[in-house]
Structures are given as C-alpha cells and as structure tokens.
Amino acid sequence: MTALPLDVDLPWLRPAQDSFNAALTSGRLGHALLLQVSPGQGGQWLALWIAARLFCRKVDPLRQQPCGICLDCRRVMSGEQPDLLRVQPIEDSKEIRVDQVRELSAELALTSHAGGRKVAIVSPAERLNRNAANALLKTLEEPSGSALLLLVTGEPSRLPATVRSRCTRLRPGPTSDDRFVSWLQAQRPGSSAADWHAALGVLGSQPLAALDTDIAALGGLRRDTERALEDAMRGTLDVVETADRWGKDDYALRVACVELWLIDRLRDWGHGKRGASSKTLFEALDHAREARQWAESPVNKPLAIERVLWRLATAQGAAARRPGS
Ligand SMILES: [Zn+2]
Structure with a gap:
C-alpha cells in the first residue's frame, strides 16, 4: 500500500490523535498503547504518526502535529x-514469533541512539503467537524507561487479556462507509460516490485499500464475476476452468464479489423474486465464507472456489445442463 504522508487528514482517526496529544502533554502517556483500528483504516499510519510526533523536532505547537x-x-x-x-x-x-519479541525487548532495553525515546510498532498485533504474546507480556510488566510500545490491531479480542489490560487503548471516532466515501472523494476530486461505495463493498470498509485500488478495474472484475455466477446458475459455466483462474488471480476479491452477489440474490429471494432455492444460496454462501477464510492460507484455492460454483451449477435444473454431461 502506498504510504500516506504524515500531514494527511484521516478524520475518523482524529479523536485517537487528540487523546494521544492530551496524554503526552499532561505526562500521562503510559508505556504501551493499543491502537484499535480495523484493517485498511489507517492503524499503521497512526502508529507512524505517533512515532513522528515523538521524534519530530519541529512539531506544530498549535495543531500538535x-x-x-x-x-x-x-x-x-x-x-x-x-x-x-x-x-x-x-x-x-x-x-x-517469540524470537522476534525477545529481540525487540533486548533492543528496547538499550539506550536510544538519539538519547530520547525508543518506539516499537507491533503490527498486526493479533498475529503474535502465544509464546510471543507471553514474552511481550514480560516487557509490558517491566517496561524499560522511556520506551513506548504501539500495538496495532483491528481484533483486540485475539490478544490475551493480560496484554490488553497493560495497554492504554486509542480508538478511532465513528466510522461508516458514508464517511469513508466523502473522504475518498476529497482525495480524488471528480470521482463518483457510487464507485467508491461499490469498491468499499468488495474490499470491505477499507478506505486506504480503496484509495490504492483501480476502481474501474475493480468494477470490471465484479461484473465479470457476476456474469460467471449467472452462467453457473444456468449450467453453462466451465466450473473447473473458472475456479482455476479465480484461484490464481485476485482470489480474495473474487470471493468478496461472490459473497456480495449471493447476499443480493438472497435479498431478491426475500422480496419474492424466486430464482434459485434459498437453500442453494445459503449453502453457496457458507462455502464462499469458508473460502474467504482461506484467502491467506496455502489451502487449494481453486478447490474452495469450485465448491461454491458447483453448489450453484448443480442447483435444481442446472445439473442436467452441466457442460460435458
Ligand atoms: Zn518533523
């Protein structure tokens, strides 16, 4: 992801920046902060902003930036x-891993190069394995002088409670896709709100990921996926070839498009537009949600896609018209 400059304004993070400044100026800054920011909403950026706020020698006295x-x-x-x-x-x-945390603790115990603070960013913190979290807990229990630990996570519940309880939480202000879309439009003057809404739908509510995305290409990918799903329902899709292609490129985006399409079909079904049975749609949605969880695992991705597509292709009526049968 392109690094955002330090002076960019992410309005939903302003409350977190304000509480950081307030804690710093009143001398109440602890040794560890938990930056509770969902992926793609600027957690990394906030950590860097805090680090820069501490290291910068020309902080704007009025805006505290x-x-x-x-x-x-x-x-x-x-x-x-x-x-x-x-x-x-x-x-x-x-x-x-634990050796990474041990190395970090050893580094934090050393005197800083510039004679000031040391800052450590652990991100995404929910990826600390159990031993690593235990090792980090020791550092949190015996903090070294001026070190500040920044844990960035969108899923604080996946961190041990013992770790969480030793951190001061910084939370963003209210977030919503509408708010993100206004921000995105301000970043790309002339862009359409509908395009950004569609992009956030596929990417999840991740404005920074959306900003980095070619939204025209993303729209094309979504339409292509939807056409294939309609073909699957008609029994005219080459399931194996399609699954193989989707499993290799843009897997997570394809799966997201599939989920959105299925949710739309279920909504249609609820409104009385009967196409496939709701059982088929729900089962396909289950498979799609499972496929999403495999996005970052080495599991056979074409196979995960195939399960979804076969579920649609073998729905009532489609089975008889499966290609090759
Ligand atoms: Zn500076």
Missing part, C-alpha cells in the same frame, strides 16, 4: 529512524 518534512519525520516514514523498531510477521510466516 509532526511537521512531516524534517529529517526525523522523513526517517520515520522511510523506516530509517534508528530508535523506531518495527515487528511484523516475517514474510510467508503468518505469525509474529
């Missing part, structure tokens, strides 16, 4: 700030 252009701010953004440590799942491994 990092300047965004001094050497310290630039180093935060480029990952070259020596007193800013970052822990994330190592490539391919989906979890943050």
Whole structure:
C-alpha cells in the first residue's frame, strides 16, 4: 500500500490523535498503547504518526502535529529512524514469533541512539503467537524507561487479556462507509460516490485499500464475476476452468464479489423474486465464507472456489445442463 504522508487528514482517526496529544502533554502517556483500528483504516499510519510526533523536532505547537518534512519525520516514514523498531510477521510466516519479541525487548532495553525515546510498532498485533504474546507480556510488566510500545490491531479480542489490560487503548471516532466515501472523494476530486461505495463493498470498509485500488478495474472484475455466477446458475459455466483462474488471480476479491452477489440474490429471494432455492444460496454462501477464510492460507484455492460454483451449477435444473454431461 502506498504510504500516506504524515500531514494527511484521516478524520475518523482524529479523536485517537487528540487523546494521544492530551496524554503526552499532561505526562500521562503510559508505556504501551493499543491502537484499535480495523484493517485498511489507517492503524499503521497512526502508529507512524505517533512515532513522528515523538521524534519530530519541529512539531506544530498549535495543531500538535509532526511537521512531516524534517529529517526525523522523513526517517520515520522511510523506516530509517534508528530508535523506531518495527515487528511484523516475517514474510510467508503468518505469525509474529517469540524470537522476534525477545529481540525487540533486548533492543528496547538499550539506550536510544538519539538519547530520547525508543518506539516499537507491533503490527498486526493479533498475529503474535502465544509464546510471543507471553514474552511481550514480560516487557509490558517491566517496561524499560522511556520506551513506548504501539500495538496495532483491528481484533483486540485475539490478544490475551493480560496484554490488553497493560495497554492504554486509542480508538478511532465513528466510522461508516458514508464517511469513508466523502473522504475518498476529497482525495480524488471528480470521482463518483457510487464507485467508491461499490469498491468499499468488495474490499470491505477499507478506505486506504480503496484509495490504492483501480476502481474501474475493480468494477470490471465484479461484473465479470457476476456474469460467471449467472452462467453457473444456468449450467453453462466451465466450473473447473473458472475456479482455476479465480484461484490464481485476485482470489480474495473474487470471493468478496461472490459473497456480495449471493447476499443480493438472497435479498431478491426475500422480496419474492424466486430464482434459485434459498437453500442453494445459503449453502453457496457458507462455502464462499469458508473460502474467504482461506484467502491467506496455502489451502487449494481453486478447490474452495469450485465448491461454491458447483453448489450453484448443480442447483435444481442446472445439473442436467452441466457442460460435458
Ligand atoms: Zn518533523
């Protein structure tokens, strides 16, 4: 994802920024903050903003914002700030491991390069495996001097309660797709609200992901997916070929489009427009939701897609017209 500049305004994060500033100026800043921000809504960015707010030497005194252009701010953004440590799942491994946390704790115990604070960002924090979370707990129980730990997570309930209870929570203000769409339109003047709503529908309520997406291409992908699903219902879709293609490219987006389409069909069904039986649709939706959970696992993705498509293709009437039969 493209890194957003420090001076961008994410209105839903402003309450979190304000409480951070209030805690900092009144000397009530603890040793660990839990940034409870859903994926694609700027949790990473907020962590960097906080780090820059601490390292920047030209903080705007009125707005309490990092300047965004001094050497310290630039180093935060480029990952070259020596007193800013970052822990994330190592490539391919989906979890943050205990040795990473031990290394972090050892680093935090050392004196900072610039003689000021050390800041560590752990993100996404729910990826800490059990041993790693236990190791982190020790660091939280015996914090070293001026270190500040920032845990970024959209799913705080997946962190042990013992870890959560030692952190001060920073929450965003109210979020809604309408709010995100207004923001997105302001970022891309002239863009259409309907396109952004559709994009957020497919991507989930993730404005930053939407901003990074080619929404025309995404719209095309959605229409292509819907055509294929209608073909599946008619029994004219080459299920195996389609599943193979979707399993390789844009898997998560295809699955999201499938889910949205099925939910729409169920809504139609509820309004009396009877096509496929609701049982077929519900079962296909179950398969699609399962397929979504496999988006980040090495499970056979074409197979997961195939299950959904076969469920539709073998619905009443379609089975007899399956290609090749
Ligand atoms: Zn600065």
